[in-house]
Amino acid sequence: MPGHDEEYEEFARARTPVLLRSAWLLCGDAHLAEDLVQETLAKVYVRWHAAFRSPIENPVAYAQTTLTRTFLSSRRRRSSTERPTGTLPERPVDDGTDRAATRLALLAALDGLAPKDRTVLVLRYLEDLSVEETADRMGCSPGAVRSRSLRALDRIRPLLGSSFSADTERHPS
Amino acid sequence: MNDHHPASRLLRDATDGLEHDLAVDVDRIVRGGTARGRTLRRRRRVGTALAAAAVVGVIGVAAGVGPTLLGGEARTAPEYADQPVTEPVTTPTPTAEPTEAPVTPPAGQVDALVTVSAYDVPGIVGRELGGTVSDPLTQAPYGVSDERQDKMVHFRYDGTLTTVGIERADGLASCEALVDPADQPDGQPAGRCETRDGVLLLLHDETADGVTSRSVWAWRHGYVVSLVSYDSPDGRAEPVAPAPPISEADAVRLVTSEVWFGG
Numbered sequence: 001m002p003g004h005d006e007e008y009e010e011f012a013r014a015r016t017p018v019l020l021r022s023a024w025l026l027c028g029d030a031h032l033a034e035d036l037v038q039e040t041l042a043k044v045y046v047r048w049h050a051a052f053r054s055p056i057e058n059p060v061a062y063a064q065t066t067l068t069r070t071f072l073s074s075r076r077r078r079s080s081t082e083r084p085t086g087t088l089p090e091r092p093v094d095d096g097t098d099r100a101a102t103r104l105a106l107l108a109a110l111d112g113l114a115p116k117d118r119t120v121l122v123l124r125y126l127e128d129l130s131v132e133e134t135a136d137r138m139g140c141s142p143g144a145v146r147s148r149s150l151r152a153l154d155r156i157r158p159l160l161g162s163s164f165s166a167d168t169e170r171h172p173s
Numbered sequence: 174m175n176d177h178h179p180a181s182r183l184l185r186d187a188t189d190g191l192e193h194d195l196a197v198d199v200d201r202i203v204r205g206g207t208a209r210g211r212t213l214r215r216r217r218r219v220g221t222a223l224a225a226a227a228v229v230g231v232i233g234v235a236a237g238v239g240p241t242l243l244g245g246e247a248r249t250a251p252e253y254a255d256q257p258v259t260e261p262v263t264t265p266t267p268t269a270e271p272t273e274a275p276v277t278p279p280a281g282q283v284d285a286l287v288t289v290s291a292y293d294v295p296g297i298v299g300r301e302l303g304g305t306v307s308d309p310l311t312q313a314p315y316g317v318s319d320e321r322q323d324k325m326v327h328f329r330y331d332g333t334l335t336t337v338g339i340e341r342a343d344g345l346a347s348c349e350a351l352v353d354p355a356d357q358p359d360g361q362p363a364g365r366c367e368t369r370d371g372v373l374l375l376l377h378d379e380t381a382d383g384v385t386s387r388s389v390w391a392w393r394h395g396y397v398v399s400l401v402s403y404d405s406p407d408g409r410a411e412p413v414a415p416a417p418p419i420s421e422a423d424a425v426r427l428v429t430s431e432v433w434f435g436g
Contacts, residue, residue: 009207012207016202021188042206045206045214058382102187125184
């Protein structure tokens with residue numbers, strides 16, 4: 001139909017940077033992140049052009065959900081035996097300007113996390129979803145989200161500075 | 174929400190400007206995603222039916238009757254190869270014992286002609302099921318496809334969006350492939366496949382974004398006849414009925430009807 005491709009490409013171009021940030025945190029690698037985003041866009045493309053289904057009500061949420069599920073699905077296929085590493089990263093330069101060091105330290109911290117823990121972290125703290133929304137998107141219970149969230153936060157605690165404590169998560173305002 | 178959580182600040186600080194710092198070519202990613210999407214879409218449409226046809230060298234009825242009987246001209250916008258395989262194709266990994274009896278793929282043989290116009294479909298549905306139907310919806314994003322072997326029309330039945338399609342089956346994936354959860358973005362099966370009275374059916378009820386749709390596909394005469402009934406006028410939002418007005422039984426009756434075919 002006229003304009004359908006253009007609408008999709010406009011949407012994809014606008015959302016790709018956001019998707020890429022989530023994908024980078026999930027994959028921990030720029031190339032894998034680009035691949036994940038492309039796979040996500042491909043699935044959105046198919047759904048966008050599906051003749052027998054209703055139009056996507058919320059393309060932004062649909063794309064983010066597709067990204068998350070594609071990541072989890074790919075990780076299930078690749079390995080089901082991932083184990084957290086036992087070492088925590090060094091705290092990066094604390095002047096707030098050395099973004100590259102922060103990124104490296106963050107990736108190092110996330111590297112030991114199970115895929116679902118990483119996903120919880122991204123959904124809750126990058127995409128700013130509630131526990132319930134995160135549970136819904138991941139297809140698990142709110143309790144599982146809370147527990148994974150605590151585990152993920154524990155991994156990055158050394159990077160969070162003195163303002164963070166476990167109580168911040170246990171008793172969110 | 175977590176806007177002021179230290180973890181949110183950390184993740185946002187770390188990813189802010191990421192695409193710029195990594196010198197990511199957004200256009201390249203979009204082009205790649207679009208190309209993959211087209212391939213994925215095409216693969217789903219062609220899928221296993223065409224592969225099976227190629228392996229056993231099936232020549233559809235269309236090849237025998239030729240283009241004259243089927244109308245002479247080519248499809249206007251083929252998404253897939255719509256010509257039947259005219260030469261047997263050797264499978265790359267042949268079995269030791271060739272199959273002696275011809276194997277008929279379940280969806281490959283065209284043995285009837287579609288004799289209705291897409292523009293007549295709403296009237297036929299109204300006559301068969303008794304509901305109130307609108308004229309075909311012709312404005313974007315709907316539109317009508319009225320090719321000889323590829324019909325699609327959207328209209329309203331009792332005030333809700335309804336879509337009817339008739340497509341060559343050898344341009345679609347098999348029922349099993351279409352519902353395969355591994356191919357769905359949400360990881361859930363896209364319906365179920367059943368055989369009733371010798372007819373393969375795909376049945377799928379889905380609720381998304383508050384709108385429920387009921388899809389029934391039937392593999393008949395080498396075509397897939399499909400009907401989707403929604404509970405809302407545009408299939409997007411604001412349901413006007415507690416459920417899609419066309420029941421599964423009525424949808425099955427309609428898509429398995431001979432009313433679409435002749436010859």
